[in-house]
Amino acid sequence: MEHTNPTDAAPWRPRIVAFFCNWCTYTAADLAGVSRMKYAPNTRIIRVMCSGRVDPQFILEAFARGADGVLVGGCHPGDCHYVEGNYKMLRRYHLLQRILSDMGIEKERFRLEWISASEGDKVKSVINDMVEKLTGLGPLALPDQRAEWDREMDILEEKMSVAETAEKEGTHA
Amino acid sequence: MLATEEAVEQMWGVTLDKLYDSEEGRRILSCIQCGTCVGTCPHGEYMDYPPRRIITMLKAGLIDEVLASDSMVMCVNCYACQTKCPRNIRLTEILLPIVKEQSLLQLETMPAELQKAIENTFRYGNYMGESARKRTQWTKTSKIPVRILSEDPRPVDALWLVESDLSYHPRGQDVARATVQIFDAIGADFAILGNEERSAGDCGRLSWEPGLSETLIDYTLSILKKYTYNRIIVSDPHALDALNFRYPMFGFSDTVEATVSFVHRHLDMLRPRLTKTLKYRVTYHDSCCLGRHNKLYDEPRELLLAIPGIELREMVHTRENSICCGGGGGGMWLDTYYKAKGMERLSDRRLREALATGADVLAIACPYELSRFEDAVKVAGAENRIVVRDIMELLVESFGDN
Amino acid sequence: MKENGEIRIGFYICHCGVNIASVIDVERIAAYAATLPGVVVSRHYKYMCSDPGQELLGSDIREHKLNRIVVAACSPLLHEHTFRKATENAGLNPYFMHMVNIREHGSWVHEDKELATGKAQDMIRAAIRRVRFHEPLEKKRVPVLQDVLVIGGGIAGIHASLTLANAGKHVILVEREPTIGGHMAQFDKTFPTLDCAACILTPKMTSVKDHPNITLWSYSEVVKIDGSVGNYTVTVKRKPRYVNEELCVGCMECIEACIYKEGKWPDEFNVGLSKRKPIYIPFPQAVPPVPVIDPEHCVHVKTGKCRDTCVAICGDRNAIDFTQKETLTDIKVGAIVVATGFDIFDATQIPYYGYGKYRNVYTALEAERLINASGPTGGELLLPDGHKPESIAIVHCVGSRDVHYNRWCSRVCCMYSLKLAHLIKERTGAEIYNFYIDMRAPGKSMEEFYNRVSEEGVHLIRGRVADITPQALPEGSDQGGYLGKLVVQAEDTLIGRVRKIPVDMVILAVGLVPQKDAEEVRRMLNISCSTGGFFLERHPKLAPVNTFTDGIFLAGACQGPKDIPDSVAQAGAAAAEALALIDAGSVEIEPNTAYIIEEDCSGCKSCIPLCPYTAISFDEAKKKAVINEALCKGCGTCVAACPSGSIRQHLFEDEEIFSEIDGLLTYA
Numbered sequence A: 001m002e003h004t005n006p007t008d009a010a011p012w013r014p015r016i017v018a019f020f021c022n023w024c025t026y027t028a029a030d031l032a033g034v035s036r037m038k039y040a041p042n043t044r045i046i047r048v049m050c051s052g053r054v055d056p057q058f059i060l061e062a063f064a065r066g067a068d069g070v071l072v073g074g075c076h077p078g079d080c081h082y083v084e085g086n087y088k089m090l091r092r093y094h095l096l097q098r099i100l101s102d103m104g105i106e107k108e109r110f111r112l113e114w115i116s117a118s119e120g121d122k123v124k125s126v127i128n129d130m131v132e133k134l135t136g137l138g139p140l141a142l143p144d145q146r147a148e149w150d151r152e153m154d155i156l157e158e159k160m161s162v163a164e165t166a167e168k169e170g171t172h173a
Numbered sequence B: 001m002l003a004t005e006e007a008v009e010q011m012w013g014v015t016l017d018k019l020y021d022s023e024e025g026r027r028i029l030s031c032i033q034c035g036t037c038v039g040t041c042p043h044g045e046y047m048d049y050p051p052r053r054i055i056t057m058l059k060a061g062l063i064d065e066v067l068a069s070d071s072m073v074m075c076v077n078c079y080a081c082q083t084k085c086p087r088n089i090r091l092t093e094i095l096l097p098i099v100k101e102q103s104l105l106q107l108e109t110m111p112a113e114l115q116k117a118i119e120n121t122f123r124y125g126n127y128m129g130e131s132a133r134k135r136t137q138w139t140k141t142s143k144i145p146v147r148i149l150s151e152d153p154r155p156v157d158a159l160w161l162v163e164s165d166l167s168y169h170p171r172g173q174d175v176a177r178a179t180v181q182i183f184d185a186i187g188a189d190f191a192i193l194g195n196e197e198r199s200a201g202d203c204g205r206l207s208w209e210p211g212l213s214e215t216l217i218d219y220t221l222s223i224l225k226k227y228t229y230n231r232i233i234v235s236d237p238h239a240l241d242a243l244n245f246r247y248p249m250f251g252f253s254d255t256v257e258a259t260v261s262f263v264h265r266h267l268d269m270l271r272p273r274l275t276k277t278l279k280y281r282v283t284y285h286d287s288c289c290l291g292r293h294n295k296l297y298d299e300p301r302e303l304l305l306a307i308p309g310i311e312l313r314e315m316v317h318t319r320e321n322s323i324c325c326g327g328g329g330g331g332m333w334l335d336t337y338y339k340a341k342g343m344e345r346l347s348d349r350r351l352r353e354a355l356a357t358g359a360d361v362l363a364i365a366c367p368y369e370l371s372r373f374e375d376a377v378k379v380a381g382a383e384n385r386i387v388v389r390d391i392m393e394l395l396v397e398s399f400g401d402n
Numbered sequence C: 001m002k003e004n005g006e007i008r009i010g011f012y013i014c015h016c017g018v019n020i021a022s023v024i025d026v027e028r029i030a031a032y033a034a035t036l037p038g039v040v041v042s043r044h045y046k047y048m049c050s051d052p053g054q055e056l057l058g059s060d061i062r063e064h065k066l067n068r069i070v071v072a073a074c075s076p077l078l079h080e081h082t083f084r085k086a087t088e089n090a091g092l093n094p095y096f097m098h099m100v101n102i103r104e105h106g107s108w109v110h111e112d113k114e115l116a117t118g119k120a121q122d123m124i125r126a127a128i129r130r131v132r133f134h135e136p137l138e139k140k141r142v143p144v145l146q147d148v149l150v151i152g153g154g155i156a157g158i159h160a161s162l163t164l165a166n167a168g169k170h171v172i173l174v175e176r177e178p179t180i181g182g183h184m185a186q187f188d189k190t191f192p193t194l195d196c197a198a199c200i201l202t203p204k205m206t207s208v209k210d211h212p213n214i215t216l217w218s219y220s221e222v223v224k225i226d227g228s229v230g231n232y233t234v235t236v237k238r239k240p241r242y243v244n245e246e247l248c249v250g251c252m253e254c255i256e257a258c259i260y261k262e263g264k265w266p267d268e269f270n271v272g273l274s275k276r277k278p279i280y281i282p283f284p285q286a287v288p289p290v291p292v293i294d295p296e297h298c299v300h301v302k303t304g305k306c307r308d309t310c311v312a313i314c315g316d317r318n319a320i321d322f323t324q325k326e327t328l329t330d331i332k333v334g335a336i337v338v339a340t341g342f343d344i345f346d347a348t349q350i351p352y353y354g355y356g357k358y359r360n361v362y363t364a365l366e367a368e369r370l371i372n373a374s375g376p377t378g379g380e381l382l383l384p385d386g387h388k389p390e391s392i393a394i395v396h397c398v399g400s401r402d403v404h405y406n407r408w409c410s411r412v413c414c415m416y417s418l419k420l421a422h423l424i425k426e427r428t429g430a431e432i433y434n435f436y437i438d439m440r441a442p443g444k445s446m447e448e449f450y451n452r453v454s455e456e457g458v459h460l461i462r463g464r465v466a467d468i469t470p471q472a473l474p475e476g477s478d479q480g481g482y483l484g485k486l487v488v489q490a491e492d493t494l495i496g497r498v499r500k501i502p503v504d505m506v507i508l509a510v511g512l513v514p515q516k517d518a519e520e521v522r523r524m525l526n527i528s529c530s531t532g533g534f535f536l537e538r539h540p541k542l543a544p545v546n547t548f549t550d551g552i553f554l555a556g557a558c559q560g561p562k563d564i565p566d567s568v569a570q571a572g573a574a575a576a577e578a579l580a581l582i583d584a585g586s587v588e589i590e591p592n593t594a595y596i597i598e599e600d601c602s603g604c605k606s607c608i609p610l611c612p613y614t615a616i617s618f619d620e621a622k623k624k625a626v627i628n629e630a631l632c633k634g635c636g637t638c639v640a641a642c643p644s645g646s647i648r649q650h651l652f653e654d655e656e657i658f659s660e661i662d663g664l665l666t667y668a
């Protein structure tokens, strides 16, 4: 019963999972609402306190569960409410892009954007743009290959954390 | 050139009846009726329907009254209104051309000179009505041989569109020959189309004869296709404007450079030749297409300042606030029409500003201005006080070994 | 972490009047939610945040023994607090409540009802899965320090400081200039009532100086801010003024005695219209009434070799002190009021208005000084050549309402332009031409003021000035010195004619723009800016003096262009908000801190450098990382990075987020 989806019968539309930081991008999305800006209904937003909280596993999980794209939104460089959580995210972003491309996931599917609390219009344009690009790319449909992926995923997550630890040690001497 | 690309895209396909279908068309709805456009327009006080009123009339559904007037005949396509509009409404690029187009159709009689210019351009590919075969005659008296592509079609770096004024007008020919000397001095690999060339079109879609303008564009594109080159160099800012803002709608995407910016880019190679001191006080007139629309303000000035001895003086109206010489948008062929309306020639007005600076040379970089200002000098009886010179001529004059 | 016990979820979807229900099919969603595992009650209601709405939630909790609540309504940033409270009032731990934002992120941003409903449904499924993992948490409160910092001593900062000080709080007022007063101190009279600016401002400035609860640090700047609501550590840089404030008696004899007999450098207070000496006081009523020495030009400071006539005349008062050094002082405050004001638009950016080119083109601020009795001309409006202007154009909207410069309406320029028109006409009898686009006169007594000035015969021309040029073309290249008549050209849009009016003087009604250093100040405070660069309020209507950073409040023109009455009103509001915060003694903060599952920690230390607050240390004995919850601010960066997954975060547990992801993406 739980697994119904009213849009299933409709034509395919990309689904995007977004992680927005509480202070800038989530607020900007609220502002877009207050300003009644209209944008594509394909994104579902998960609120986190800081983009630095976004665990690489969240992103891999979202793809594995059928997201066609993942968007992370944080404060502009230098503006993070917690000083530099967004830089940590940026570092992860580069690592993840490399890993995703190994998995054959196009780089347009994973996006990191700096959106400040006053940039409601940027929420709109980024989401619309991403939807347009993903519509062009077509479905990712990872869950269909889940069985196979599940196995590899474990390996990848392992790789990821090893890589991140190495990176951290490298930059935080 | 991103801004240009954007402008071209937005200008594409906007028509009066479907104005609100495009974002740029809808932008007129943001007009705050401030009147800056009218206040800055060099002919604003003579128009019954200057830009601001066109917008109100359009919104009120009374545009037919505007189309029946001759207001837009007075628009010299100078981009002044568009540049200052606080809402950034693309008046000169979008709204005014489509209004002008239809106003001209409704005009009882087309002003004779304009009619003649259009006919000539249609039949001969130049507004003077000169024969196509005479297009390259000026090269015979050029100190430096000029390669003509139809005779020698090898690939070339810079394809130079000479345009009609420099090809036929006697003073224009002086500029053409000077330009060749400059190109030679900077070691440019260049060639011209020769007798195959026809007017490339101008800023005002050949003064709002869209059919003619399209014919010329089609023709020029078909000729260009025959040759291999890296860039197109244009001396005529109106043609530059057409190539930058109109041609792309027809799939054209070549690199285009104004002669002044091309030469400016190679100024270091030119400098050693500029050894003769010219003790001139020079004032430079920013042409509308080169300045306001293509934002080339510094390059011409830096070329002038590269000449030893030159003292540069600015007129009251300079750079983005420059005043049109009156030649744009068909104004070149409307002097009689304007005079009958009691309007002062803009070139006469502009010359007064030039004279006031105490300059003895009025430097220009647009061939229309050469004839217009030289005429204005005669009318003012100022032949002893000031001469009109193209920047290329002044550069050559400073060649020590000339 | 495991979900424990029987899960009994109550689900509520709000219509928000028609705000949500007109786009999202709330009934269908309520019916759908009822089918999801764990959901015991599922309802839709017109206004969940209303008293009956909250009551409904409460009675359901009691009646149906609900232990999890999901409310689908507006943004949690708006009402999370409300529903947590309702949950708590019904005897359930408030952190068992979770909100789904289907208004700001749903009905307000989408038009297609089917798709918007589908999206809401996904989000709700996610939330219903998420709450299963919620845990009871304890509320966290931190004590609030009792002192308040006010940055900027314009009328807004002055008013906020006095209000707080009168309530018995200790205020530290930091002002960058040698005196407080801000822009208002520069004006002659103020619209719409035309009372003299000095007469109403000076007493307030003096009160600041005399108030036992206010510490005034002028000629100082805030350079660093650490901490968070209730407990900020602020570093203030105090520039040396080389005159000891305690010892100086304000006789000003030193200025007289300076070896420079005449002023030599542009006087900042007179916007460069007069000259001052290296030792000076901005204006006679300056607060503090203490001279300041400009180190760039003082011979002693520069070379050490001066006759020191100032020191001699000061005598045994010994106030002149060349040994002063720049100092950095740390203060601790519970709240901060930002009142840094505005700057004026730089008119040289509009070349066709001739500012900086023709000597008789002035900005309105310069005009204010020129008609001020204590200004450089003693209040007589004179041209640089000493002549009296007989005709003057006042150009409205300079740099405002223009996409090339600033889009906004600066709000005060129409009124101050009318004020200047009135004052100048009254004093000089000159013909005045005000060129305006639209006359903006909202607010109490403003329209009446507009009527009054038009009845006085000021020429009001509706049209934006398009060009300003010399009437007689200046000969030669020396246009810079031009001082003759200027022709102001504009379309008079009401008669549809281009007018060219020759005048002796032009005054540009320059707009209000953010302070030049607004961007740096914003960063330091960790607050946001609106698109135009003014500081961003938390909510345009409901929280106009709050920022997104708790404990930091906005007052005056730093938040957006506004006049004096509005600046004062906002300053009062900001003071009241700060007071409400510190008077409570402590403040509740989100219990969203990180914690370590000790047995899982592998001791790799990779989390330690990640924390910007050094909240993580290493227990060498146990070889485990330790988090100091008091220092943790809850960003979760370490949680995301811990390779062994042994750091967790309250309210943002991995399971909670994973279940959200899965819930969002579950297909049939």
Ligand SMILES: Cc1cc2nc3c(=O)[nH]c(=O)nc-3n(C[C@H](O)[C@H](O)[C@H](O)COP(=O)(O)OP(=O)(O)OC[C@H]3O[C@@H](n4cnc5c(N)ncnc54)[C@H](O)[C@@H]3O)c2cc1C
Residues within 6 Å of the ligand: C151, C152, C153, C154, C155, C156, C157, C174, C175, C176, C177, C180, C181, C182, C183, C184, C187, C189, C190, C191, C192, C220, C221, C222, C339, C340, C341, C342, C343, C344, C364, C365, C368, C412, C416, C419, C515, C517, C521, C555, C556, C557, C558, C562, C563, C564, C565, C567
């Ligand atoms: C020409 C003109 C005429 C006007 N006439 C009127 C009028 O007649 N009536 C009316 O109601 N309004 C008038 N206004 C508007 C009026 O100026 C403002 O409403 C008012 O000044 C706003 O006060 P404020 O304290 O917010 O800002 P400001 O007056 O700008 O004061 C800000 C203060 O903060 C200080 N500061 C800035 N940055 C820092 C920092 N980083 N650290 C420490 N200190 C800092 C500044 O030095 C200044 O003292 C006029 C405005 C202009 C431009």
Ligand code: SF4
Residues within 6 Å of the ligand: B030, B031, B032, B033, B034, B035, B036, B037, B038, B051, B052, B055, B081, B084, B085, B086, B087, B088, B089, B091
């Ligand atoms: S300048 Fe622009 S905004 Fe002003 S009246 Fe003209 S078109 Fe409208």
Ligand code: SF4
Residues within 6 Å of the ligand: B037, B040, B041, B042, B043, B044, B051, B074, B075, B076, B077, B078, B079, B080, B081, B082, B091, B092, B096
């Ligand atoms: S383009 Fe020039 S001539 Fe035409 S309306 Fe605008 S300002 Fe006037």
Ligand code: FES
Residues within 6 Å of the ligand: A021, A022, A023, A024, A025, A049, A050, A051, A052, A073, A074, A075, A080, A081, A082, A084, A085, A086
């Ligand atoms: S709080 Fe927005 S990215 Fe850190």
